[in-house]
Amino acid sequence: MEVTIGIVEGASKEEKYQALVKSIDSVISGESDFIANLANIASMLKYELGFFWVGFYLVKEGELVLGPFQGPIACTRIKKGKGVCGESWESGKSIVVPDVDAFAGHIACNSASRSEIVIPLRRDNEVIGVLDVDSDQVDDFDAVDQRYLEEIVRLIS
Numbered sequence: 001m002e003v004t005i006g007i008v009e010g011a012s013k014e015e016k017y018q019a020l021v022k023s024i025d026s027v028i029s030g031e032s033d034f035i036a037n038l039a040n041i042a043s044m045l046k047y048e049l050g051f052f053w054v055g056f057y058l059v060k061e062g063e064l065v066l067g068p069f070q071g072p073i074a075c076t077r078i079k080k081g082k083g084v085c086g087e088s089w090e091s092g093k094s095i096v097v098p099d100v101d102a103f104a105g106h107i108a109c110n111s112a113s114r115s116e117i118v119i120p121l122r123r124d125n126e127v128i129g130v131l132d133v134d135s136d137q138v139d140d141f142d143a144v145d146q147r148y149l150e151e152i153v154r155l156i157s
Ligand code: SME
Pocket: 053, 074, 075, 078, 082, 083, 084, 085, 086, 105, 106, 107, 108, 109, 110, 113, 116, 132, 134
């Protein structure tokens, strides 16, 4: 399977996400395994958009447990309400953190991470996990990232 994503040089962030959403849709529509799809989505986000760390945490027995990811080794378990991921799980809302040092309770899995966005994954109105994307630049995420990452998460939920 070869996937051409079609991100052209000089494209805006929005254009890159639009190309990526189409590719992700085509990759996951041919595969029914949830974990395989999460793994390919993490890879596509990491390698096409160049983020520092991209991964999923999945709710298992009352905790978030590390799932498919791309990037450096990360914390394996996060409790509800803890860190950005645990807060997103508890509230069911996306959270954009422009500066991780300014977020009370942020869990630092890697000191190179400077900003972060977390999007909840829902199934039947219940949060079943989160998508976590980290950048090594401060203030790297905005409403465009939130909108497209939420769209990507909807594709798999
Ligand atoms: N920073 C996250 C923990 C996960 S790592 O960034 C991969 C948090 O505060 O929930």
